[in-house]
Amino acid sequence: MKVRLKELGTIFTGNTPSKKVDEYWSNRNIKFIKPDVIKDELCVISSANEYISASAKNVSRIVPANSILVTCIGKIGRVGITEEEVSFNQQINAIVPNEAIIPKYLAYAIYANRKQLKAIANAPVVPIINKTQFSDFKISICESVEKQNKIVRTLDVISEIITHDKKKIEALDELIKARFVEMFDDNFGEIVELGNVCDVRDGTHDSPKYHNAGYPLVTSKNICDGKIDFSTCNLIQKEDYVKINKRSKVDVGDVLMPMIGTVGNPIIVNTDKEFAIKNVALIKFKDDSVILNTFIKTLLESDYFGRAVLSKTKGGTQKFISLGDIRKLEFNLPPIELQHRFATFVAQIDKSKFAVQKSLEKTQLLFDSLMQEYFG
Known part of the structure; x- marks a missing residue:
């Protein structure tokens, strides 16, 4: 069935405590979340670049663990789940889910609709979705909480495989960089x-x-x-x-x-x-x-x-x-022979990356098709 987001929980738009009040920012008591820590992929929000003090709590938007944060200004549709109480700025809308829906399931449902969210952003220069638009945004959900849990377990397993393959590719890229330094860092x-x-x-x-x-x-x-x-x-x-x-x-x-x-x-x-x-x-x-x-x-x-x-x-x-x-x-311009040796090494690593990339593409295709089946 299709429901509005406001039917699935309480919605808040973030704010920023005054930077002119030093005591609001003097201690690292509560994470202050901005869009830069919410990744393109659905993520658990475990870190922050800024923090507010406990004294700023009464002038901040605070949501508990298992709340869903969604970027609604600039880069629209990034989705994160809180693992503890956090504050957040005005570029983010948050949903504190009610008992009708599993938080991770709701996060997946919103993530599946990020293209539709981008489509309703109403500013030509800096895209923006206001709280009313966000609250009235409709998504398709399954009413059975038991079924929601099963869907989350399936998507979590596939997401872990995708993450594992991406880390493999990152590690191979780092290997190339390490070999580059090893071969060319003598400044000859x-x-x-x-x-x-x-x-x-x-x-x-x-x-x-x-x-x-x-x-x-x-x-x-x-x-x-x-x-x-x-x-x-x-x-x-x-x-x-x-x-x-x-x-x-x-x-x-x-x-x-x-x-x-x-x-x-x-x-x-x-x-x-x-x-x-x-x-x-x-x-x-x-x-x-x-x-x-x-x-x-x-x-x-x-x-x-x-x-x-x-x-x-x-x-x-x-x-x-x-x-x-x-x-x-x-x-420093190294001998061409040494460059060729490095190029041969990179070609070998690229073969390994190609195999991992093919596996990643297949898994991503499976994930996308299931997201369409569950939330399309």
Whole structure:
């Protein structure tokens, strides 16, 4: 049956105690939850970046353990479950579930409807869902508490498998970084600037008109999880595609790196699909290059790059790094033979990652289909 969220518990919108009152923030008595600690995946909220004092309790929104927090400003639809009493800010709505519904089941039900939540956000610049909209939002639920518990147990098992596979991939990525440091941290070789050994440029800064059909325009937000997500790209006409690619044509083997918003996270292009880029760094290599794309990608993922370039990110809400800073990145140029040895090691690790990724995709597909069956 379909019910409004307000029928399933008491709903609160968070607030922020005055920062001008020092005693409200002087002790770490109660976690103060902001959207940055609620992950894209459904999560148990076990940490916080800020805390309020017990003296701020009377001027704060406080909810008990097993409450459901949902982000409703900016990044809409992130869902977390509290494991203890917490306070939370005005970008979050909370539900304290009643006896008609299991808290974890309610969390899964809201998480399954996050796309629908995003659809009702009513602001063109910063998406927002107010308390009334949130309270009246309808979801499909099963009335039987016993059935709710069974569904939660099934989804929890699959979620654990997904988490396990993601941690495997993260561990393999860390292994590559560790091997990189082991092989190249002796600082031998000539000091060079990236712009002198590679062709470093970026995509268009213009805003071409979008269409229902055409060529994908890849921006920073379309590069995630180590690949280009073409399904989220806006499409442009051939005239704009040709114009952009006169100076920024992307070829297989090039390195792309987001420069605006979520900066960093480079990828090596492994598709010959036709597309153009906007506000994305493009690093190209010659056939007789003294540098390999595998070395450069890992360098751009390293702590050294974070200190040398990412620490210089500019902007407030929208972070960005300049093309000049990327071009001026200095590093020791190792022998090409050593780079090839490293590339061989990475290729072996990538085979293991591919197998885990395939397993992850199958499990994720199962999870998504069950979510549709239970809550669609």
